[in-house]
Amino acid sequence: MxxxxxxxxxxxxxxxxxxxxxxxxxxxxxxxxxxxxxxxxxxxxxxxxxxxxxxxxxxxxxxxxxxxxxxxxxxxxxxxxxxxxxxxxxxxxxxxxxxxxxxxxxxxxxxxxxxxxxxxxxxxxxxxxxxxxxxxxxxxxxxxxxxxxxxxxxxxxxxxxxxxxxxxxTPGILWPKVENPHSGFRLAATGAVKDTAMDYVDVAFFTIEYLAQAYPELIKARYDLDDDLPESDIEMMEAIGRKRGCLKAGGRVDLHKASEILINELRNGTLGRITMERPEMITQELIDVAVEAERKAEEKAKQKEERRKRYLRNKR
Structure with a gap:
């Protein structure tokens, strides 16, 4: 992500x-x-x-x-x-x-x-x-x-x-950049940022993947799905779309419409009482963010050193 x-x-x-x-x-x-x-x-x-x-x-x-x-x-x-x-x-x-x-x-x-x-x-x-x-x-x-x-x-x-x-x-202020990609999706799912800031379908895929793991019974009950939920996020969203009649010509599922339904029902509580993150999850995510930041810093330093070497070679 x-x-x-x-x-x-x-x-x-x-x-x-x-x-x-x-x-x-x-x-x-x-x-x-x-x-x-x-x-x-x-x-x-x-x-x-x-x-x-x-x-x-x-x-x-x-x-x-x-x-x-x-x-x-x-x-x-x-x-x-x-x-x-x-x-x-x-x-x-x-x-x-x-x-x-x-x-x-x-x-x-x-x-x-x-x-x-x-x-x-x-x-x-x-x-x-x-x-x-x-x-x-x-x-x-x-x-x-x-x-x-x-x-x-x-x-x-x-x-x-x-x-x-x-x-x-004080005015509500977001910070200049949300470093944790998971937090970005959660902020979008709950409506903290304007819907134009992120893609509805991407947000829905992230959301349904979490809900299927954390609150499977709520998803099954709300969308009348079978006991065994589909394995992938796209299959789950397609199943929700079919149940709600979000169909295009030829019987294809309109994923954008299905995504809007899921996100709106999460926001207004129709899905049930849901928390999108847990303390232990955040601990691991912060470690992952720190590791990724270190990798990017090392990559940047490496590119800088390569540019310096090229520059010195070209001067000879």
Whole structure:
């Protein structure tokens, strides 16, 4: 898989600079993640910001109602192994769950309240994780633009929640390049990047291969497939296409239509409660990414040395 997402519009570059300027005055970072992809929806830039400023963070696993509850608990335990991190799983359908975020902020910055000062928080997250809906719920009014589209928030704003907490909102920012190809596919499958950023069929093939291994019963039940699922991703997508009548002239399966059905039913929860990654999977993927990066660096160094030798030979 060579599909690497590079999606860094100008407003995101501007947002990064603004965040770096404001961060020294922040007490607690709130990072909103997608509970279905807690690693892939983490932004390495935010980790960099935190390491520079040594700020505590509340990691909010939003859309828990779409994720596998058992996997969500595993992820919370995994995330909280890191010092200064508290994690919570919520759905914006439940107002009380959203307000629990503020209680965690108070626990991470008790000294501010003791001094009678507002706790200054900054909420961050990649596009389309539900950040704006969370802000509006916390504020009790519509202060942030919402929409089921990536990158709706375009500028930073400061909101006094009138409860001892001040919230700075930031635009959803993706990092300049998603190095892990698996993460790229998961971000596309869950709708964190615009559908034009990657090929629907490629994303569906990646998705069905994972689902067949991790959630075979959900796939069989939803698409009325036999006990023995087809072995390859393309055969599975063709089987889904035939079941849903996605046929072209001559009875051939329209893979693009079948792919749209699969991805949309994953996104809206019709397929069931699904988590697209597990902590142990990510550990191996990060090793693979590091090995690949080293291979590329060695290849680049080798090419550079060959060019140097050619240059010296030509000078003689």
């Amino acid at each position: 060579s599909n690497t997402i590079q999606w860094f519009p100008g407003h995101m570059h501007k947002a990064r600079k603004e965040i770096e300027e404001v961060l020294p005055k922040v007490d607690v970072i709130i990072e909103v993640l997608d509970a279905r992809i807690p690693f892939s929806s983490e932004n390495p830039l935010i980790k960099t910001f935190r390491e520079k400023s040594n700020k505590p963070v509340v990691k909010v696993l939003n859309k828990r109602d779409l994720a596998d509850p058992e996997m969500t608990q595993l992820w919370i335990a995994h995330l909280e192994k890191e010092q200064g991190v508290k994690a919570i799983a919520i759905t914006t359908e439940n107002v009380n769950e959203v307000h629990q975020i503020m209680e965690l902020c108070r626990k991470l910055a008790p000294n501010r309240e003791d001094m009678g000062k507002n706790i200054r928080t900054m909420i961050m997250g990649i596009p389309n994780v539900g950040k704006s809906t969370i802000i509006n719920t916390l504020a009790g009014r519509s202060v942030a633009v919402t929409g089921n589209q990536p990158a709706v928030t375009r500028q930073q704003q400061r909101i006094n929640l009138q409860n001892g907490i001040v919230l700075s909102d």
